[in-house]
Amino acid sequence: MTKRYPEWVNTSVVIKAIKMREEGLLSKQLNLWIENLLEIEKHN
DSSP states (O other), rough: EEEESSSEEEEEEEHHHHHHHTTTSOOHHHHHHHHHTTTTTEEE
8 A cells, every 4th residue: 555645744744734824825736635645625
């Protein structure tokens, strides 16, 4: 079974990505990655 995320992902990386996502600073690809990782559903 393959891992869903790289080895370097840790709490501080995820928290920083969440903050950047909230500020709209993530690239489209990273935004999709964090949504996938945290199973965030889009509500339009």
